Amino acid sequence: MCFGPFPLHQTMASRKESAASGSSPLETPVKQIQIDGLVVLKIIKHYQEEGQGSEVVQGVLLGLVVEDSLEITNCFPFPQHTEDDVDFDEVQYQMEMMRSLRHVNIDHLHVGWYQSTHYGSFVSRALLDSQFSYQHAIEESVVLIYDPIKTAQGSLCLKAYRLTPKLMEICKEKDFSPEGLKKACIGFEIMFEEVPIVIKNSHLINVLLLDLQEKSTVADKHELLNLSSSNHLEKSLQLLMDRVDDMNQDIGKYNTYCRNLSKQQQQKQQYLQRRQQENTQRQSRGEPPLPEEDISKMFKPPQAPPRMDTLLIAGQVNNYCQNIKEFTSQNLGKLFMAEALQGHSS
């Protein structure tokens, strides 16, 4: 998976100024996100046109911060770059885009990025790194996750995530060892925080929509009542299973690490004891004690497996589970409804 668009430090500088002029820095600078209808449509369109299957599309969000809410007023897609055009300069592209948008009087402040997802699989190392660098540079930045499959089923699925301050700290220190994570008291539940989203349209658009609603027929709402579930569930289960496999492997690794560590501890203890015994013997014989040796050199602790990936996998598994739960509860509801309907009609 490729990295998302880059946060630009230049923008960050200008951003900082405005932030400084605004309210005092909060615990979480963004409490709410207000998205322009245009942005939503642009994201959807981007996916429809470029992302097919499990391909992921990404883009840059533009907007501004108003008090504790982040307003996303525009966005632009990020081109799919393939292996063969190496000389494509992402930063250059972003700069150009933003400069051009500025010329036509559009908000040009970088406030985050968006990404599409396939059956809710987005919790990955790449996303984490990308979002970390964003949040590191631009404090308010968010990542918008757009789920085209759910959207196709009839309910728009767009979610905004931010890294929690705790995770930010860990990422800053880059200490992903078991001890480090333990000290930070971080679990998969508190890695990401979801920020509530409000979609806002201008009054004119609202009027137009109301106007159109009356004119259009009701016919296009079938997907909502679609009863078939196995396909979607199967896919989700398949993905979930893959993650579980990964998790299993990671745990296995961690297990061997733990065992090695404890074995070594034992050896170390034995060695020390033996040394002590020998020393007491020598003392009783009146010989000088053996010189101290560097124990840490003799017993190099085994390399601890990084645990961040495990955390991410756990987060992803959690995510899948949520998705499946949501889906099944909806479907159950639909099934009951259908049953009731049938009973009524027969």
Add this chain to the structure above:
Amino acid sequence: MSRFFATGSDSESEESSSADEITPKATGTTFNKNKEAFTPNLILCCPLRFRFEELTNIIKTIRNAMKIRDMSKCLEEFEQLYRAFLKSKTIVDKEGVPQFYIRLLADLEDYLNQLWEDKEGKKKMNKNNAKALSTLRQKIRKYNKDFETEIASYKENPEQSAEEEEKDDIGSASSKSDDDDDEGITAKSLMKKKPQEEEKKAPEASKFLKGAADEESESDDDEDSEDWGSDSVDSGGESEDNEGAAASLAVVFLKKAQDGDKQHEPKKDGRRKRHKKIEQVEEEVDEDGEAEEGGWEKVKGGVPLVKEKPKMFAKGTEINSAVVIKKLTEILQARGKKGTDRAAQIELLHALSGISNENNLGQGILVKIKFNIIASLYDYNTNLAAFMKPEMWKKCLECIDELLDILFENNNIFIGENIAEDSENLAISDQPFRVRGCILTLVERMDEEFTKIMQNTDPHSQEYVDNLKDEGRVCGIIDRLLQYLESKGSTEEVCRIYLRRIMHTYYKFDYKAHRRSLGLQGETKSEQDQEESEGEDSAIIMDRLCKFIYAKDRTDRIRTCAILCHIYHHALHSRWYQARDLMLMSHLQDNIQHADPPVQILYNRTMVQLGICAFRQGMIKDAHNALLDIQSSGRAKELLGQGLLMRNMQERNAEQEKIEKRRQVPFHMHINLELLECVYLVSAMLLEIPYMAAHEFDARRRMISKQFHHQLRVGERQPLLGPPESMREHVVAASKAMKMGDWRTCHSFIINEKMNSKVWDLFPETQCVREMLVRKIQEESLRTYLFTYSSVYDSISMETLSEMFELELPTVHSIISKMIINEELMASLDQPTQTVVMHRTEPTSLQNMALQLAEKLGGLVENNERVFDLKQGVYGGYFNRDQKGGYQQKQNYQRDQKGGYQQKQNYQRGGYRNQNQSSY
């Protein structure tokens, strides 16, 4: 080529370039009188003289340059001198470094040092000269290090050396050829000169021979004396070189002048003796010898032709067996020595055999000589890896044939390896002859050479076919020897010859027997055919020979080979059960990895043949198992010894490659690799496709054949699927059709024109195999169909199935029953309506998935528990274990529940159905 010879020809080539310069001097000065008398225009040049003259010339120029202080010229000349010296290295090696050379080196160094010291003079020099001076100084310093001792000794008494050099100069300029006993450089130089002279003179002399026959004797005398000279003074090694050159040259003349060769050959044994003899018989021998020489002299001018005409036996010697034997040992002593001309030796032996035949010396000697002829024929190629030339080999074949003739005719000849050289009885005819030698080894070697020849012939050429025709003769000889040994040889020998016979039989399909078993069509054939079919069936022969070996053999290797060949032969003739039983009884599978590579190759061949046999018999599973090992490695070609894999080229060095090449099986014994692969893939398809259909959702399902899956994947990767071209594509396409239960398409992909010509027609009983295949395809397609689509049926009538797959009702019935019994198909048969009623108890794919997930989660939890265990340490251990046990129990319980769920479901389903049925 010997060094000597090389320098000789070298000087010759240079001589032409600098002929003008040298000729006048040479003609004027270096000839002795009688040579001058009849070769006035002869350009004579001894390498030593020539070289040294060249050197002295250069030295002169250097000295001149030194005088005028022309350093660049000096440097130039010095480099030339250096090169010239290198060229004359061979002579220098023998002669020692010539004094004048050392003198120059020393002088030059002194001179240069002097120049170097002279700062003012250096300043005056122009740039080029100064540069040359420094380079030359460095060079000569470096160079002189090699001659330190000589230079030192020169510096000690420069006078003497100078004198010597002068003398040498004079010596080279004046004719001193008469004083052979002269010591020092001059003498040596002349000595060196003489062979060269001789070599030059030989053709010339013969040219003049016709015209000046009276002078000839004189020249001969002269030459002889010269020869004496060179012989007496030259060191042993040198003379050998000399001989080697002559010998190698003699090869050229071998065909044209046989007697010449013969005669020069004994030279090795004793040159001096011969010379004495020669003086007696010379005149007459030389006359015709020379006449012949005159004929072939033009082929190569200036090469050291050996002019002496040795004769096998001195004239008038009474030729009896003792003399012949002595001669034979004389010839044989030269065997294997460096520089021995092997071709000539063979000729000699032939001649000897002719002589002994003429003189009726008895069969013993003849046999002995024959043995040696064959041995020296084998010796002809020193390199074991190289193969004999077919002509040579054929000669060898004839010899062996003759030898066998003799042996058969004369019952009183005993041969054996164990007969000691001195207890041989070759001559005394009233006792049985005893001859040392082993005909079996010779025949084996002959057979091996035959294999080598076949290996080294392009299998697609006419030559190969021609060579292959000789196989009959080889077999004939082996048969004859077999008869001979059966009466005379020890069991061990009999075993060995039996194995040879088996090796020539096992891979051939016995068409006669095949035809006969099909029902005596042979009767209408021509007489010859009938005659052929009179012979024993190869199966019977194999059986007899192998059983003898099983019983009598004491070396493991022969028995192993015999067993493998026997199995191969059985398998080739579709006697599957015999072949299989023999294979299983021999337990070869357990310990074949300890055998040597050729036996392993034979084993692989046998396994493959066994697999193919099983396939023909319709034992698909057995076929697959037998072929699995060979095919899964992807190195079938290598494992069967039918070619080297390219990718290994980097891994092995040339030596290994040679060894591997020697292991290759000749082309006519190859097993068709495409057939092999096709058989394997088709049997894998017949096994794998139903299996895949049955275990579609099983997480733990294993691949039966990786290779087959690989082919399927390759097929899937193709972006555009055209009609299949290759055999593999056909099988892949057929597999896809079979997956859908579409047996007709599958059939058409497996059996069609292309596949027939590529694969199926290669079987002897094509039609049976094809019928078997169709049947298998129908059955397996039916199974696949039921596995794949049972979920969409409530019930299906067997009649429909039998129509769909064109199988008889009982077959369908039996297949379905088998599936139900094996719990592959959750269904029951409804007898009155002849339908299969599905139970619908297989979980749906989603359920399957959920089950899999549950299993995985179980594993995950278990792993987690383990981590937890470690964390708890000693204290928590007890408590924890309890807990864990409890958990496991719980899990077990859950599993039970799961099972229970299925059972319950079963039950419910059944109940439901029951209800349904009862309500009907």
